Amino acid sequence: MRAAxxxxxxxxxxxxxxxxxTYVRLFTVVAALxxxxxxxxxxxxxxxxxxxxxxxxxxxxxxxxxxxxxGAALGTGAGFTIVLTAIAVAVTIGxxxxxxxxxxxxxxxxxxxxxxxxxxxxxxxxxxxxxxxxGHVVDFIDYGVFVGNVADVALTLAAVLIVxxxxxxxxxxxxxxxxxx
Numbered sequence: 001m002r003a004a005x006x007x008x009x010x011x012x013x014x015x016x017x018x019x020x021x022t023y024v025r026l027f028t029v030v031a032a033l034x035x036x037x038x039x040x041x042x043x044x045x046x047x048x049x050x051x052x053x054x055x056x057x058x059x060x061x062x063x064x065x066x067x068x069x070x071g072a073a074l075g076t077g078a079g080f081t082i083v084l085t086a087i088a089v090a091v092t093i094g095x096x097x098x099x100x101x102x103x104x105x106x107x108x109x110x111x112x113x114x115x116x117x118x119x120x121x122x123x124x125x126x127x128x129x130x131x132x133x134x135g136h137v138v139d140f141i142d143y144g145v146f147v148g149n150v151a152d153v154a155l156t157l158a159a160v161l162i163v164x165x166x167x168x169x170x171x172x173x174x175x176x177x178x179x180x181x
Contacts, residue, residue: 023102030112031119038120038150045140045149054142065147068128068136081125081134088122091115103174110161113154120151 049055049066056063070081095115102108121137128135139147169177 023104023108024099026105027099027102027108027112027115030109031115034113034116034150034154035120038116038154039123041140041150042120042124042138045138049140061144063142063144064140065142067139067147069139069147070134070136081136085122085125085133088118088125091118092122098172101172104165104170104172106161106165106170107172110158110165113158113161117151117153117155117158120149120154 045064045066049064052066054063054065071084092115095111095118099111099115102111124137125135126132128138130136137149137151139149139152141148141150141153171177
């Protein structure tokens, strides 16, 4: 088998500077697009849903219900908004710091979604009422059990991807660990 001069014969050789750039770019695009969709959807929810009755999309399954959430998932931790803000800041900084090490598509997408989800809800906590750093997150996607937003969906998908890549033994840099039996 012949390869062009300087090209690797092995499959999956994506550990060079160009590859890193590709994965960081993927991470950035996923994060930026997801954050944009989150913020636009929240703006529309405030404009179109606030003060209205729920709008049923799929009976007994999915509706649009406007609420402001001062806590975490399912409204828990409402008294700890400032702590949740600090956690979101830490996650955002941590994800941005590890992004240059990315050399795996799954990790790039997962961390892009994680960044967008954390940043999307962080922006609400910083800029929305009742006060800076204590703002309530705009939620509007009602699943019947709880109400969330696009950032929450991104965080959930990020968790699934991160757990999956970790379970498969794939590192941020694309390296693979052999499973011990």
